[in-house]
Amino acid sequence: MAKNRAWIIGASQSLGAHFATRMAAEGWAVTGLGRRPAAEAGLPAEVTYVQADLSVPETLDGLAEKLGDVPELVVYNAVRYPAQSEGPPPLGELEAVFRVNALAPYRLLLDLLGRPREHFCSCVVVNSDAMYHAREQNGVYSASKAALRVLTGTLAATCRGGDAAVSTLLVGPLADPQKLAGLRRVAEQRGVTEAEVVRAFLRKTNTNLVIDALIDFESCYQGLMHMARLGPVANGMMYRLDGGSSGGLV
Numbered sequence: 001m002a003k004n005r006a007w008i009i010g011a012s013q014s015l016g017a018h019f020a021t022r023m024a025a026e027g028w029a030v031t032g033l034g035r036r037p038a039a040e041a042g043l044p045a046e047v048t049y050v051q052a053d054l055s056v057p058e059t060l061d062g063l064a065e066k067l068g069d070v071p072e073l074v075v076y077n078a079v080r081y082p083a084q085s086e087g088p089p090p091l092g093e094l095e096a097v098f099r100v101n102a103l104a105p106y107r108l109l110l111d112l113l114g115r116p117r118e119h120f121c122s123c124v125v126v127n128s129d130a131m132y133h134a135r136e137q138n139g140v141y142s143a144s145k146a147a148l149r150v151l152t153g154t155l156a157a158t159c160r161g162g163d164a165a166v167s168t169l170l171v172g173p174l175a176d177p178q179k180l181a182g183l184r185r186v187a188e189q190r191g192v193t194e195a196e197v198v199r200a201f202l203r204k205t206n207t208n209l210v211i212d213a214l215i216d217f218e219s220c221y222q223g224l225m226h227m228a229r230l231g232p233v234a235n236g237m238m239y240r241l242d243g244g245s246s247g248g249l250v
């Protein structure tokens with residue numbers, strides 16, 4: 001029997017690498033895209049890796065065709081966090097952030113959904129709780145994710161009653177290796193448990209959330225698979241995995 005195919009855009013580390021690795025282990029034919037060279041991605045050999053820089057406008061031309069036939073599942077997980085700089089951020093950096101976080105997924109999925117196919121295609125866009133909060137330090141990132149949310153909605157509108165679904169996996173602070181390493185260092189310095197440091201971190205940095213632990217990758221993967229299994233019912237839906245209370249406690 002032919003394998004189900006998946007594209008994971010932003011697969012070279014962290015959450016995207018977890019998705020690609022898990023899906024390959026579950027028997028999916030996975031194509032992962034990242035910016036770094038294949039040798040630095042550390043993905044299993046059965047994942048087909050494509051190196052491309054989504055911040056370069058020309059990359060998008062024909063990318064949907066280059067990645068192969070329309071798959072059963074597409075996950076847009078890539079993100080560019082704005083580079084920290086002294087003074088106002090250069091315009092080029094702002095453009096690159098919006099390109100990777102909002103314009104590239106819109107254009108890629110628009111191209112993909114315009115192609116003929118004989119099977120259902122689920123598209124899941126990874127978004128962030130940050131889209132609701134423009135804080136001093138993360139306004140550009142938040143704005144790019146809010147733009148992504150609006151564009152995802154318009155893509156879902158084009159799929160209405162059709163053979164594809166576009167949905168959002170909205171996550172909160174992830175248990176990513178970099179964050180975990182930083183929190184572990186703090187716990188060691190203070191002589192307290194990691195769980196205590198995580199709790200204090202979340203209460204300080206995410207006052208709008210009601211979670212005491214970071215969101216683990218496997219829960220994100222289970223949410224992703226749930227949306228993929230729902231098929232057309234998932235169109236336009238948002239699977240929120242962030243400890244948010246939809247405003248009820250804010």
Ligand SMILES: NC(=O)c1ccc[n+]([C@@H]2O[C@H](COP(=O)([O-])OP(=O)(O)OC[C@H]3O[C@@H](n4cnc5c(N)ncnc54)[C@H](OP(=O)(O)O)[C@@H]3O)[C@@H](O)[C@H]2O)c1
Nearest residue numbers: 010011012014015034035036053054055078079128173174
């Ligand atoms: N981390 C969190 O706490 C958190 C919280 C809420 C939501 N999220 C969302 O969860 C998703 C994953 O976040 P993450 O923190 O795991 O991200 P990450 O570790 O920074 O990984 C981002 C991925 O996107 C790829 N990427 C970045 N710029 C690219 C470019 N110009 N061209 C091609 N690929 C590019 C990276 O490839 P290279 O590394 O090879 O450049 C990498 O594979 C994102 O959508 C993010 O907004 C994360």
